[in-house]
Amino acid sequence: MMHTDVVIVGAGPAGLCLANALSGAGLSIVLIEPQSIEVLRDPAFDGREIAMTQKSVAYLKTLGAWERIDAHAKSQLSDARVFNGSSPFSMKIGHALSGHAELGWLVSNHLIRRAAFEAVEHARDSGAEIRVMASERVIDVDTDACGARVRLESGATITAQLVVAADSRFSTTRRLMGIAAQMHDxxxxxxxxxxxxxxxxxxxxxxxxxxxxxxxxxxxxxxxxxxxxxxxxxxxxxxxxxxxxxxxxxxxxxxxxxxxxxxxxxxxxxxxxxxxxxxVSVYPKRFVAKRFATVGDAAVGMHPVTAHGFNFGLTGIETLSGAIAEAHAAGVDIASDALLARYEQKHRHATRPLYLITRFITEIYTRDSLPARIARDAMLRIGERLTPFKRAVAMSLAGE
Missing domain, CATH: 3.30.9.10 (D-Amino Acid Oxidase, subunit A, domain 2)
Structure with missing residues (x-):
């Protein structure tokens, strides 16, 4: 039986970034991932381009991942335009409204994964106690007041203070913990x-x-x-x-x-x-349970129309890792009910409003009836004239 402080299930961008965020806190960390170590080191292109806010880019820099992405692969996202039907008119959200030279940056998902994994390897080489268990699958999770136990398909069992699910919006680990989710297909x-x-x-x-x-x-x-x-x-x-x-x-x-x-x-x-x-968008009934937390898409699986999915993931990782590091430095339980409840409250406050607004936007803007199309056109033309509204959207896109 192996013991560690934190088990992270899922070595995608969220899980890897959480490991990086915790790497300097003096904790032992185990990452569990069903894909092979070769795939983690050199993930294949998966089609997804991630729009990152200014805030997210700044955080990736602190994690040592941003500089590991080739400069030519970082595309400037200057403005945003919203069209309705065949009309050439569009509502334009300019970067100047955000106070930045650009709204954000666009980077391929597989390059973020590669950079985050390289940062984990660098942290490990520098003395961080991180173990990556690739080609392994979690089949059971059990937690109580004393600790957590994670059982793997290979037969191994890991005990820990805290288990964190970072294994996609359809998280098996979240389901094993009995946490239901609102899913909108x-x-x-x-x-x-x-x-x-x-x-x-x-x-x-x-x-x-x-x-x-x-x-x-x-x-x-x-x-x-x-x-x-x-x-x-x-x-x-x-x-x-x-x-x-x-x-x-x-x-x-x-x-x-x-x-x-x-x-x-x-x-x-x-x-x-x-x-x-x-x-499919996903919002769990809870983000936490006894000695258990969710991050990334396992916490909030956004519709991509507002481009906040990975950005919300990094926001949650920053909140949770900061609370864990502070608790460990103070010599208190890193997975106490109070700590996890504060994380849940803060992350819900940061994500729930935009999640609901996104649902509303997608419902209104994807209806195909003639009245809906006329209403959309009217809303875009009104929005184009409302500078305070466009400034608020620009600031949101920049992560402010």
């Missing part, structure tokens, strides 16, 4: 990929609510091979239509995406593999 899927295009995106993100589809364009730096303008493209449709789109050959796919974007970007060319994800 939007009945649609997202196809994500990287494409080049003729017209410049001017480093502006697009959110385009069209008839029976939602499109997003996330600006990337120029293609390293061709020098062409490049973006992450997100198409949200019914699952059957997404599967049809995913099966098209590259040429047919290019022509259809051009058509869906009404050729506003000119000719478009697929530059990556395509990836499909179900559109």
């Amino acid at each position: 939007f009945g649609k899927s997202m196809l994500v990929c990287c494409m080049t295009h003729e017209a410049s995106h001017e480093h502006a993100a697009w959110e385009w609510f069209g008839f029976e589809q939602t499109l997003a364009l996330l600006p990337m730096n120029v293609d390293p091979e061709s020098g062409a303008h490049r973006s992450s493209v997100v198409v949200t449709l019914g699952a059957r239509e997404i599967e049809r789109l995913n099966r098209l050959d590259a040429d047919a796919f290019n022509r259809e995406i051009e058509r869906r974007f009404e050729r506003r970007l000119g000719a478009m060319t697929l530059r990556s593999t395509r990836h499909v994800y179900p559109l």
Whole structure:
């Protein structure tokens, strides 16, 4: 039987960042991950581009991860534009309203994972007591006032003071602890990929609510091979239509995406593999239990329309790791009921309002009836004239 202070289930970006955040606190940490160590060291492109706020970038710097990402892979997110249907009009959220040179930055998820893992290895090489147990799966978690026990598929058992779930919005660990979650299945899927295009995106993100589809364009730096303008493209449709789109050959796919974007970007060319994800948002009834906490998507699984998912994850990690480090330094229980309750209250306060607002936005802006489309257009035109409103959105996008 192995003993450690903290068990983190899931070595994705959230789990790795939590391990980094705790690495200087003098605690022993075990990370458990079903994927192999080779995959953790060199994760494959998964289609997802993460929009990070100024606050999140600053925090990744403190964790030693930001500088490990290649500069060319960090794309400036200057502005945001919201479109409705075929109208060329858009509500524009400019970076100047946020007080920063840009709203934030765009980085591929797999590069964040790689950088976070490299930071964990660096911390371990520098003396931090971190053990990564790859190719392992948790099959049971049991906690009480005295401690926590985690049983693995291999037969091993780990005892700890605290268990933290960082294993996705569909967290098995959270379910093992008996924590229910509110899940909203939007009945649609997202196809994500990287494409080049003729017209410049001017480093502006697009959110385009069209008839029976939602499109997003996330600006990337120029293609390293061709020098062409490049973006992450997100198409949200019914699952059957997404599967049809995913099966098209590259040429047919290019022509259809051009058509869906009404050729506003000119000719478009697929530059990556395509990836499909179900559109489901998740908010657990509780973030904590006895000697147990959730972080990342296991705590809040956001709809991507407001681009706050990973940013909320880092906010929760900063809150929880700070409380744990402070408790350990004071020689008190790092997993007391009071400590975990304070974390839950603070993280719920930080996430619940925007989670509910996002649900409202997606419900209103994805309805396809004519009255809904007319109402959306009116709201965008009113919003474009309300500078205080746009400033508040800009500040939110920047993480202020």
